[in-house]
Amino acid sequence: MSGIVLQGLIAGLGTCLGALLVIVLGRMRPGTLSLMLGLASGIMTAVIIFDLLPSSLRYGSPTAALGxxxxxIALMLALDLGTNIFAPVTFPGRDYLKMGYLIATGIALHDLPEGLAIAAGFATAEKLGPLLVLAIGLHNxxxxMATSAPLRHGGLGAGRVLAINIIISLITPIGTFFGLVLVESSRSFVGPLLAFAAGAMTYIVLGELAPESRRNNRTLSYLGMLFGLSLIILLSFIV
Known part of the structure; x- marks a missing residue:
């Protein structure tokens, strides 16, 4: 169990990598951001289509998978609406520090079902777990970056920004631990957990990653998506 929780931590630390990019490089060029977001979109889409949904149907009923x-989707929608209500990013004269803290809270809540997804992935097949770690790590x-940019713009020091992201990164392994406990108590949780992860990741891709990746450079966005899809398909043959 400890090894799987450790991999959940590795996925969660992608958040810290994004924070370091903001701290070291400052604002990323629009084309680079489009490419990175497109890559994450492609990877997550491939994991949903080729791994999560088929495995959820294999380990559970269609009704449980649909539920x-x-x-x-419902959980991600609720978190998204809550974030938009309490921290609308387009509000003029926004207090960037407050926005950064609220975004950090929303992302921490997003990371819990991602940890559950990793646990369910390792419970089904050896190759699905590592693929989810890769996809979620890139997504993080x-x-x-989304958390760190407004905090830095609001004047928060680099050390405190990094500390906040370290705390956020711990949510993923916590979710992984609780997911493993559920799976070990009853294998009937595996199918619904995988489908739950697929729904959450679908909302993230369609509602956040894909639209944002196309905002600045559609060509680089689509190239990133294509590379991400191809990468997961290739890994499915060699892992």
Whole structure:
């Protein structure tokens, strides 16, 4: 169990990598950001289509899979609406520090079902778990950037920004631990958990990553998506 929780921590530390990018490099060029977000979108889409949904149907009933999938979407939608209500990013004269803290809270809540997804992935097949670690880790990089940029713009020191992202990164392994406990108590949780993760990741891709990646450079966005899809398909043959 400890090894799987450690891999959950590795995925969570993608948030810290995103924070370091903001601290060291400052504002990323729009094209680079589009490419990175497109890459994360492609990887997560491939994991959803080729691994999470088929495995959820294999380890559970279609009804349980549908319920889990809709539950994942509903949770992400609730978190998204809550973030938009309490921290609208387009509000003029925004207090950047307050916005950064609220975004950090929302991302921390997002990371809990990601940890559950990693646990469910390792419970089904050896290759699905590492793929989820890779996909979620890459997805966490722009999340760390989204948290750190307003905090830095608001004047928060680099050390405190990094500390906040370290705390956020711990949520993923915590979710992984609780997911493993659920799976070990009953294998019937595996199918719904996988479908739940698929729903949550679908909402993240369609509602956040893909639209944002196309905002600045559509060509680089689509190239990133294509590379991400191809990478996961290739890994599925060699892992």
């Amino acid at each position: 889990g999938f809709m539950g994942g 990089i722009p999340e760390g």
